[in-house]
Amino acid sequence: MPTEPFWPITRVFLCHADTLTPLPNNSALQQLLGDSEHQRLNRYQGKRYREFLQSRLLLRQALSSTLPGTLPPNFWQITERTEQSPLVHQAVEAGWHYSLAHSRGMIGVVISNDGPCGIDLEYQRRRANIVELADQWFHPSETKLLATLTNLELIAAFYRLWTMKEAFIKAKGSSVFSGILARTHFVACNPTDDGKDLYAHSLELPTGYFSLSVVCHHPPANITQGYPLATAKTITPRVTTYIIHQS
Template sequence: MTPPRIVLASDEVHLWFVSLQGSAEQRAIAHALLDEAEQTQAARFHFDRDRFRFIFAHAALRRVLARVLEVAPPSLRFTKGPAGKPSIASATPAPLHFNLSHAHEYALIGLSRDYPIGVDLEWSGRDVEYNDIVSRFFSTIEKQAWAALAPSEFPTAFFRAWTRKEAYVKARGAGLGHASENYSVDFSPAGAGGLIADELDPTAPDRFQLHPIVAPDGYNAAWSAEVTRAKAMRVTLHKTLI
């Protein structure tokens, strides 16, 4: 059965959490959806676990995009921007923006019809040198907020902050060219999770939305899009991909 088409309105963001677990048969089907470049990239992973997760994540992205564009998943071709952010290479009837993040056993896919979007997913089970990363990559505002925390709050606060910072810079498509110590996000427990300031782009807090996402247990996630804060966006969160 062909999955139903996904129709995106201008004021909508669609988000998917996708499990990266599957049988050998499911993995073979997913692998067949990838193009030669993706298959080559998958083959470079040293560990089977990482290779299989890459295959499932990128096949899931193709399936989602195919449902929007009404094309076969293997027919999609991608290109990359100056900072490496992928986009669809072939012409489409309307703009379509997407982003993919994967961590441990899940992937997160974000779609927007008209607005550049970024998503980030992090697994809180990995070892992190919190204070070292904060000192190197957090802004002055964020360091002040971090200093006010109790050590017991570090793990939760760090991943709240990191997913939001990553989602924002991915929405910009700027990569490492937009240094993370120059912009600040709200990662307080009671905060809205938005962009507070960007020294490199002072108008950005009014031009970008940034929001946390309710993620599976053990994960943190966020999405951002270049759409004015005044515009109300409807968010649809899909827990599984069918």
């Protein structure tokens, strides 16, 4: 496997945990998952069990379909880490970046050799404390904007901003407690081609119930939805790109 990628690419993979039918048997899981993955998987039951398992299977297939060479899913050695994305040793050594997200059974993976990347996915549920959350975590310019919106517009705008912030945090390898959320705000733009800056890309999914954002240097070149990847469909969501400002 080459240690220096020779073309820039960023891909996004989406699927729902319900597509994992039937579940792999114990023998297949023993051959595929590492010790730390088994330890974490065994802490879950029901939907959470299925969601965690599907995310690790999707990550492996995504890596195998993206990185150069013919690499089977069981090639990837994954180590779980507390409050961080799992460590995929061979991908990191080869200079690739990746990020995972999940919400209400929907799972997202972004893979890139074009620098750091982050992904966040949130189900747009109604909540009574949107204004309070924005006051605590958002930039003043964003709270002012949200104050002018009502009902569905408010919900969509809140989750669009939230997912962009979370994706930015993941791309920076930071945490929600670092202060980045409140210092960061976004301005819609046309990205440059210099590849030096990270941009936030908001993707409008066909379902309409989820907000999805990816932070990377260039908009994702390919987005698929479904599992296994051999039957996944390429989708073309509307993408809005934002400059990331920190103050």
